[in-house]
Amino acid sequence: MADWDDLKVFLAVARGESLSRAGRVLKLDAATVGRRVARLEQALDARLFTRSPQGYVLTDEGGRLVAHAEAIETAMERAAEALAGPSEGISGQIRIGAPDGCANYLLPQVVAGIVAQNPGLEVQIVALPRVFNLSRREADMVIAVSKPEQGRVIATKITDYHLHLAASDRYLREAPPLKTLADLRAHRVIGYIPDMIFDRELDYLADLGVEQPPMASNSVSVQLNLIRQGAGVGVAHDFALPAAAGVRRVLTSDFSLTRAFWLIRHADDRKLPRIERFAAALVAGMRAEMRALEGQLQDG
The missing domain is CATH 1.10.10.10 (Winged helix-like DNA-binding domain superfamily/Winged helix DNA-binding domain)
Structure with a gap:
């Protein structure tokens, strides 16, 4: 036995x-x-x-x-x-897997608020630019950019988010004019390394006809830092731009993308009140934070 x-x-x-x-x-x-x-x-x-x-x-x-x-x-x-015994609070350890853009620019302030209200709670954020394997329990829950098509999971849509082309003020002062999408041909474009795109929803540059950006990274944070350094023009998450001083959206009327974040959990975890309460707080917090961040943008 x-x-x-x-x-x-x-x-x-x-x-x-x-x-x-x-x-x-x-x-x-x-x-x-x-x-x-x-x-x-x-x-x-x-x-x-x-x-x-x-x-x-x-x-x-x-x-x-x-x-x-x-x-x-x-x-x-x-x-x-x-x-x-019954408790209104959340305690124990919970590990969240998330794409690095979400993990860097959205989750910290949301999780900090939840932990502040639940002193017995320990939260681990695993930020990796790849798909997480729930069956191996790499995380208790995962934030993903597409809804899974199979598997014994609970998938909850958290919120839509938006992306636009962005560039630094310094780059725009020194670069050729950027008034239409056709002008992009005269600009350096920043994006994902093509063969390291782990979800089709992240293939942002395909809509612009850019197959091989001259500067690329598998990390959203690295891409945004390249934009901040004046290295070129890239597709950026609106919710990340408040953290990038001197960067603004460009050509917003010509190019705009909408994507969604999904919360993915083990199907069996619906039986665990602690996980249920945390998931509800996380979804509510992310929705509120998304509205706040996307509401404070500067266009060019």
């Missing part, structure tokens, strides 16, 4: 695909993690992982065990919340 502690180790290895990564999550050394996996395999009389130099890969038996272990994990979390 397997115990919950060993199943918890099993889930960490399944999600991290290595003993060392699982150990960091669990605060155990890799050797201990390995012994616990071996003990679970012996108890179940099943081989749960295939070991290789590249890591630990689930076997068919291990894959079947994951769903049952996650159900137990959810039940244990619900039990812990029930034992803690």
Whole structure:
């Protein structure tokens, strides 16, 4: 018979695909993690992982065990919340995965407000320009720029956001005139590295016919800093521009994009009041902050 502690180790290895990564999550050394996996395999009389130099890969038996272990994990979390008693506040640790633009220019002020009202809450923001894997529990919830088409998840539309061409005042003073989209041919354009665009919703320059920008980054923050330094013209999030002194929108009547942020969560997490309360506060806070940030813009 397997115990919950060993199943918890099993889930960490399944999600991290290595003993060392699982150990960091669990605060155990890799050797201990390995012994616990071996003990679970012996108890179940099943081989749960295939070991290789590249890591630990689930076997068919291990894959079947994951769903049952996650159900137990959810039940244990619900039990812990029930034992803690009713509470209006939010406590514990919650990890959010988000694209770096959202994580840098929108989430900090929203999360700071939520934590200020919930002293027992610990929030981790993981800012990476890529898609997060909820099944591996890389995060408790994810902010995405497109709604997932499959998977056992809850997808909630948070808010629309807008993007426009932007440039620094310094660049506009020194560069050729920029009065129409056709004038862009005489300007340096900043954008994403084409083969590192992780979601089709981020292919902003396709609408402008720009396939290979002369200056590019996989990071929204780097792109905005290039614009701030007068390196050229780029597509910028309206909500990020209040943080970029000396940068303004240009050609707003000729070029405008609307995208959306979605909050993606595990389907089982609808049973966890703590996660439900945090998700509601996050969505409300992001909507309010978006209205405030997009309301203070300077055009050129």
